[in-house]
Amino acid sequence: MSAFRGLRAYLQSKATFSEEEFAFMERLFRPVALRAGDVLQRAGEVATHAAFVAEGCLRSYVIDGKGKEHIVQFAPENWWLADAASLMTGTPSQYFIDAVEDSSLLLIDPPSHLRIVEQIPGYATAFQTGLQKHAAAKDLRIVSALATSAEERYQEFLRTYPSIALRVPQWMLASYLGVSPETLSRIRKSLSRK
8 A cells, every 4th residue: 555545545534635635735745664663853853844654653752861762652554743843943853753663654844734734625624633632642641641650551551552552562662651661561460460
């Protein structure tokens, strides 16, 4: 399946588009294939594109002063991933983005994205809805990190993202949850006994 067919199916689930609109959009996206472990963006670089994940899975993460990774987000199929602040301001990103699995992406730069938003109302609506859902999910993640136990965060992750939990290594899931791999192993063992 071509990467654009994946984006097309995703967009058609959100709004109605003409063939001319799809043809216009397809010209503005750049397909990119990454192998597992390939880096799309490094911290310290200015972000130049947003990525739509047609196949595979990406992760964004930061590395603290002690060299420890902290995963901020996973992005499987039909998800978007970008450092919006870096894209908007032109300042260096604090995030690394790499492929957890072999991945097929569509990249779009800010000027091209703006052209689509200005010229295709269905895309603008889908984009606005996506931003609202993303903001709500981020708010829930912050509250969860502040107010719930590691076990509760793990169970919520399994409920919300069951397919991701099966696709990423345990150490990555532990990083996302803010616990050590050993703690996650104990949580999983404890839950398996219940």
